[in-house]
Amino acid sequence: MAVQTILRISPAAWLGPILALVAMGYARIIYPATYDPYPLALTSVAGWTVSVIGPTVAAFGAWEGGRLHRAGWWGLPHARPAVVVAGASLAPVLVAGLGALGAAIAIRFADAGVLAWPDLRVVGVETCVVTAQALLGFAIGLRLRPVVAVPAAFLLMFTWMALPAAILPVWLDFPTGAWAGCCAIDSDLAPRAVASAITVVAGFLLAALALLRQPFARIQFGLASLAAALGIATGLWLVRGMDSNPTVPRDPSVLVCAPGPPQVCVWPEHRSRLATAARVVAKVAPVWQAAGVPLPARFSEEWSESLPSSTGRVIIRSDNEEEIVLSLARGVLPPVPPCALKSEVPYFGFEARAYVIAWLVDVAGVPPERYASTHVNGVEILATVAAVRALPPDEQRAWLAGNLAAMRACGVRPPLEPTQ
Amino acid sequence: MELSFEEVSFRYRRSPRPVLTDFTWQVPPGRTVLLGPNGAGKSTLLALGADALRPSSGRVRFGDLCPARGRDRAAYRRAVGWMPQQIHAVPGLRVQEQVAYAGWLKGLSRREAWAAAATALRQVALSDLAERKTSTLSGGQLRRVGLAQVLVHDAQVLLLDEPTAGLDPAQRARFRELLAALPPERPVVVSTHQVDDLTDLFDTVVVLDDGVIRFVGTVAEFMGLAPAGGGARPAEAAYAQIVTGER
Numbered sequence A: 001m002a003v004q005t006i007l008r009i010s011p012a013a014w015l016g017p018i019l020a021l022v023a024m025g026y027a028r029i030i031y032p033a034t035y036d037p038y039p040l041a042l043t044s045v046a047g048w049t050v051s052v053i054g055p056t057v058a059a060f061g062a063w064e065g066g067r068l069h070r071a072g073w074w075g076l077p078h079a080r081p082a083v084v085v086a087g088a089s090l091a092p093v094l095v096a097g098l099g100a101l102g103a104a105i106a107i108r109f110a111d112a113g114v115l116a117w118p119d120l121r122v123v124g125v126e127t128c129v130v131t132a133q134a135l136l137g138f139a140i141g142l143r144l145r146p147v148v149a150v151p152a153a154f155l156l157m158f159t160w161m162a163l164p165a166a167i168l169p170v171w172l173d174f175p176t177g178a179w180a181g182c183c184a185i186d187s188d189l190a191p192r193a194v195a196s197a198i199t200v201v202a203g204f205l206l207a208a209l210a211l212l213r214q215p216f217a218r219i220q221f222g223l224a225s226l227a228a229a230l231g232i233a234t235g236l237w238l239v240r241g242m243d244s245n246p247t248v249p250r251d252p253s254v255l256v257c258a259p260g261p262p263q264v265c266v267w268p269e270h271r272s273r274l275a276t277a278a279r280v281v282a283k284v285a286p287v288w289q290a291a292g293v294p295l296p297a298r299f300s301e302e303w304s305e306s307l308p309s310s311t312g313r314v315i316i317r318s319d320n321e322e323e324i325v326l327s328l329a330r331g332v333l334p335p336v337p338p339c340a341l342k343s344e345v346p347y348f349g350f351e352a353r354a355y356v357i358a359w360l361v362d363v364a365g366v367p368p369e370r371y372a373s374t375h376v377n378g379v380e381i382l383a384t385v386a387a388v389r390a391l392p393p394d395e396q397r398a399w400l401a402g403n404l405a406a407m408r409a410c411g412v413r414p415p416l417e418p419t420q
Numbered sequence B: 001m002e003l004s005f006e007e008v009s010f011r012y013r014r015s016p017r018p019v020l021t022d023f024t025w026q027v028p029p030g031r032t033v034l035l036g037p038n039g040a041g042k043s044t045l046l047a048l049g050a051d052a053l054r055p056s057s058g059r060v061r062f063g064d065l066c067p068a069r070g071r072d073r074a075a076y077r078r079a080v081g082w083m084p085q086q087i088h089a090v091p092g093l094r095v096q097e098q099v100a101y102a103g104w105l106k107g108l109s110r111r112e113a114w115a116a117a118a119t120a121l122r123q124v125a126l127s128d129l130a131e132r133k134t135s136t137l138s139g140g141q142l143r144r145v146g147l148a149q150v151l152v153h154d155a156q157v158l159l160l161d162e163p164t165a166g167l168d169p170a171q172r173a174r175f176r177e178l179l180a181a182l183p184p185e186r187p188v189v190v191s192t193h194q195v196d197d198l199t200d201l202f203d204t205v206v207v208l209d210d211g212v213i214r215f216v217g218t219v220a221e222f223m224g225l226a227p228a229g230g231g232a233r234p235a236e237a238a239y240a241q242i243v244t245g246e247r
Helices: A003-009 A011-029 A039-047 A050-071 A082-112 A120-143 A146-166 A170-176 A191-212 A219-239 A268-290 A321-332 A349-363 A378-389 A393-408 B042-049 B070-079 B095-105 B110-123 B139-151 B169-181 B219-223 B234-243
Strands: A187-189 A247-249 A256-258 A263-266 A298-300 A311-313 B003-010 B020-026 B031-035 B057-062 B080-083 B157-161 B188-192 B204-209 B212-217
Touching: A003 A011, A003 A082, A011 A050, A011 A082, A039 A082, A039 A120, A039 A187, A050 A082, A050 A120, A050 A146, A082 A120, A082 A191, A120 A146, A120 A191, A120 A219, A146 A170, A170 A191, A170 A219, A187 A191, A191 A219, A256 A268, A263 A268, A268 A321, A268 A349, A311 A321, A321 A349, A349 A378, A349 A393, A378 A393, B003 B042, B020 B042, B020 B057, B031 B042, B042 B080, B042 B157, B042 B188, B070 B080, B080 B139, B095 B110, B095 B139, B110 B139, B139 B157, B139 B169, B204 B219, B204 B234, B212 B219, B212 B234, B219 B234
Parallel strands: A263 A298, A298 A311, B031 B188, B031 B204, B080 B157, B157 B188
Antiparallel strands: A187 A247, A256 A263, B003 B020, B003 B057, B204 B212
């Protein structure tokens, strides 16, 4: 069909700009707290709009399928393959859907002030999701009356995109391809999540192909349902038992480091903050060392389940020196031990963290109010830190050692108050 | 190249009895009228010829092209033009757009299809309505659109299923004019259950009844079957003679 014909008759062509506006609005208001200029995170959060775009293109597709259904043209002996005919009918639908996705990604990058390519894995998966849902909608439109097919296609796809996200366990929605939980700057997209979304896409495509096939028999509805169900089941099996986000630790080989000791390593997106961070480390490390603080050999933004104890985990979120001191103070603390995540033995180390961070900040010359004012126990923390700071250095060391010990093990009560 | 049916059998999925059994026929050159009562198998035969239906056994061929072979299918479907009984408007499309779309589906490029649609509409005298939405056309106009859809891709053989059904006498006369204007070297099969459609326009008359060919011959030979003194309607008398054995 000529472009002017498509523009005249296709609802996708008229409503595509509105869909793009809706997607852009969603991309801006959903999870706005992606502060890092990390292309994967920006792409993934913008790609979450596929949960709206997918059902909409399925409805558009059903309308286009209904056009051929009403005219009785699908059963005619065309010389072109069925997939090509479907593709031509779906061209405006795909332009509308992928255009909306592109607009959502663009606005998210623009808001973050990032000039970079979006993550191609996420773009690829979302493109497949949009295409599969449009084709499945088209196939439904071929077989049912439009008055049934259009709402049915929308509701089926909306249920698939929204329902798993609303129930537990959290990994139920990873196969949808709408990954709002991806990714903090130290994380990468889990290949299992990608594989599961692609598997569901394959199931949907097979379901669509079963419905496209001529001559049509009712059993094809059964085959299509089976293909979609198998795709979803396999997709869920691939992500079963995953953590709360569809992520894995990011490859540490891309870290950018400043020499130490202690060395400071940041992700490439934080490269501009590295010099400031290194300067702050050079300033506070001797002070903390003199106060008896055991320092790691390096501060790094790397995340891993098995991070060595010689690495202090930090996230350098800004250029502000006081903020950097706060990050370094967190990096000095020992990691939470695995026993803390089980309930057999109580872990008291969480209570100690805020007090020790405030003390470290104060020792580094930053007013502890900067930290404590945001804490629910801010007043008690400030009072305790002031009391500890009034103690002789040896007693401060002992207070610190006692609290660090409580953080490293379960069942150990921290000596929060210096008199305890 | 000729369209041929070789020992073709076909039965609809839920039908207890086959429509065609070991049916063999070669479409003759020129214009052929396929007569037969309702349910004789005319539409099924043409749909099989167009590859809209697949035989349960036997094969349909056009020259060396066999639609059952995947590699031949597209070429076969381009070579055979089929106008089904029901012509529907594609919602939203204008006349020339619908005809061009039919051409594109038969393998023409968009540009070729658009130009060929204009030519086909001239052939069926619908150029004036090229910009009208097909959903606003009358039944007769829609049938002409259907004919244009068959002509648009320059098929080598045309199968027209009941093209005059539902048309008034003036429209049927108009259709005969269109048929007469088609190039004589292109084989055309027109199915009908109305003996009134029989004219000198046709080179061959075939009578199909209950899936079996009862008569093949020229119009003169067909008329010759009418009993002497058969009255003002010799064609009907000849037809009744073949189908029911009435004298």
